[in-house]
Amino acid sequence: MHQHPPTTAPGELAPHLPVDLYANGGPHIITPAPARPAVSILGPVGIGLAVALGLMGTVAAFIALCQFAVHTAAVIGSLSGPLGIGITLKLASSKTK
Secondary structure, X not given: OOOOOOOOOHHXXXXXXXXXXXXXXXXXXXXXXXXXXXXXXXXXXXXXXXXXXXXXXXXXXXXXXXXXXXXXXXXXXXXXHHHHHHHHHHHHOOOOO
């Protein structure tokens, strides 16, 4: 099969591309300017990261507080020993005989 070259000029095939861009030996990519500069995104991203780190710190502090409370309760419970168990059983028993 033999294919014939197009009979139209490059500017007529793709009217959105000027013909003089192809005159120097190859196509050139035309990119539009960005709508917003990249620096304008840094503010919202920074605020979002600060909020995320703050929430992570708050959760970590809450977990540490809970761990401290449980540890304190365990130490107090272990120090009371049999005396604590005896007092608990005596208070939990019925008062009527």
